[in-house]
Amino acid sequence: MPSYTVTVATGSQWFAGTDDYIYITLVGTEGCSERTLLDKPLYNDFERGAVDSYDVTVVENLGEMELVKIEKNKYWVQDDWYCKYITVKTPSGDYVEYPCFRWLVDNKEVVLRDGRGTSRLPKDDKTRLEKQHRRKELESRQKTYRWSEWQPGFPMSIDANTHKELPRDIQFDSEKGVDFVLNYSKAIENLCVNQFMHMFQSSWNDFADFERIFVRIKNTISEYVMQHWKEDFMFGYQYLNGCNPVMIQKCTKLPEKFPVTHNMVADCLEREMTLEEEIKAGNIYLADYELMEDISPNSTDPCTLQYLAAPICLLYNNSQSKILPLAIQLGQTPGKDNPIFLPSDGQYDWMLAKIWVRSSDFHIHQTVTHLLRTHLVSEVFGVAMFRQLPAIHPAYKLLLPHIRFTIAINTKAREQLICEFGIFDKVRTCVFMSTSLISPNPSYYSNPKPTFYFDSSFVWDVVCIYYDSDDTVQKDEEIQAFVKDVCSFGMQDLDCCEFPKSLKTREDLTEYLTVIIFTASAHHAAVNFGQYDWCSWIPNAPPTMRKPPPTQKGVVDVKFIIESLPDRGRSCWHLGAVWALSQFQENELFLGMYPDEHFIEKPVKEAMESFRKRLAEVSSAIKIRNEGKKLPYYYFSPDRIPNSVAV
Secondary structure, three states, rough: OOOOEEEEEEOOOOOOOOOOEEEEEEOOOOOOOOEEEEEOOOOOOOOOOOOOEEEEEOOOOOEEEEEEEEEEOOOOOOOOOOEEEEEEEEOOOOOOEEEEEEOOOOOEEEEEEOOOOOOOOOHHOOOHHHHHHHHHHHHHHHHHOEEEEOOOOOOOOOOOOOOOHOHHHOOOOOOOOHHHHHHHHHHHOOOOOOOOOOOOOOOOOOOHHHHHHOOOOOHHHHHHHHHHOOOOOHHHHHHOOOOOOOOOOOOOOOOOOOOHHHHHHHHHHHOOOOHHHHHHHHOOEEOHHHHOOOOOOOOOOOOOOOOOOOOOOEEOOOOOOEEEEEEEEEEOOOOOEEEEEOOOOOOOHHHHHHHHHHHHHHHHHHHHHHHHHHHHHHHHHHHHHHHHOOOOOOHHHHHHHHHHHHHHHHHHHHHHOOOOOHHHOOOOOOOOOOHHHHHOOHHHHOOOOOOOOOOOOOOOOOHHHHHHHHHHHHHHHHHHHHHHHHHHHHHHOOOOOOOOOOOOOHHHHHHHHHHHHHHHHHHHHHHHHHHHHHHHHHHHOOOEEOOOOOOOOOOOOOOHHHHHOOOOHHHHHHHHHHHHOOOOOOOOEEHHHHHOOOOOOHHHHHHHHHHHHHHHHHHHHHHHHHOOOOOOOOOOOOOOOOOOOOO
């Protein structure tokens, strides 16, 4: 009788192995095998990292292999199992590979296809069995991955209140699934700031006093920030190179709400031009924090009043190409109680005005730039992907590494960090903003044109392997359903949302997929992993302010500033948070790393290899460029860009 050799690979992550019973059924064009228990007497099967082989005997040849069905039944207690792949050697000697890379839980079964070694669009499925498998997979996924509204007006999230409620395939692996609270506590311990926690609401004595919690954790950038934070060049430098490089905009006309005159700033202009002429020459910029207006500070600690501001800052690109602040107004409505602060004002007036801007920048960064535009938006893409794209779809395989652990980290965050009375409530004045104010900038997503270091030619190469024309894109009902799900459900058809509801061309599809990958990888890396560098020196990024913004000049001294800055306890909480959030995870996967071979076809592997070579060249160039710099910039170096939003 014909015999098929079945090889089963178990994952190497913690607890991937199982002692449960594993059954297999082979399905071909001419028939199917009996349900066969995979077991070797006196041998411990399916150990973590193991590759086990078994013979499956059939009455007659099954024809061309189509599907493999795997079932797991409880032996003693439920014991989850992670299957990497299955290969089948047919009686004729052919090898057919079935990528799996998923968990089998409870007594459920998994049906695998892709045995021909190629990813397939809906049009490529010809048989009833293939079409049925595709439809059933998506029907099952749509029941498992459900949309839920976390906060009114925010992008939708997955319907799960805790990490344990998530589907097993998107939970953290055990080695990464350490509770964030424990990581945070470890950060507090490692930074040796426990000694200050008992003085939670007491003020520091002076700026030098902040160094007492800074000694153990200095690095090249954070120490430089500590030494130069008072200087105007450092204030301006961060608008391009800090962890929130998205606020600066070219000023083509001064807004009426910000009545800066030439006489106010004439002493700071270097080109013998008027302010109006500098504006026309393209040398004047604005940073407007109007999103902060009318936001109420959190009230988790009724004993300590906290304050927010919505400043406007005028910036100047001087003759040495340095960005310098020219004028700061701490509110959106001009008037005598809302003065315009200038570099020519008293030392402490100007210092406090800049501190207020930096505090507002910190809140916008954390809530909008970081949380909304990377974490929450990436989750929308991830949930829609699971709901609308089957595992055999090339876009699913392309995107899967870039949503790895994203839904899990976001669920953990909603559970522990950004919930009411969560960790970040202890740290920051503002955790939630009015959602109508922080919807994603539509221009970023509708016309992203990433001009950083992400190479969209890789995505184009993959798209062209499977889509031979624009018509193929338009007729791919699954990719169109994915795009529509993102806009109509994930983004709730928000008026300000310009996500497309359909794609017309291969160029459209390439751009769309590139935005997803760029957002999850390079964008997140740029705004996340510099948090410790730029925010650990408390006066440079105060997470809370304990006095309201000054309404007149000449009343500020050092004591007033120190009493405005965070107290000792909140400074310590803040320091632990930015340290923990800036750390790479164990077994991090960076751009170009695809250890799970979802694609097994040669053209895609060649495209991946070409992509990796280009990334290596960029990493090398950035390393050389940073040599000897006092302020190196490495957040866009591909070897420091994780594939996904996972921290």
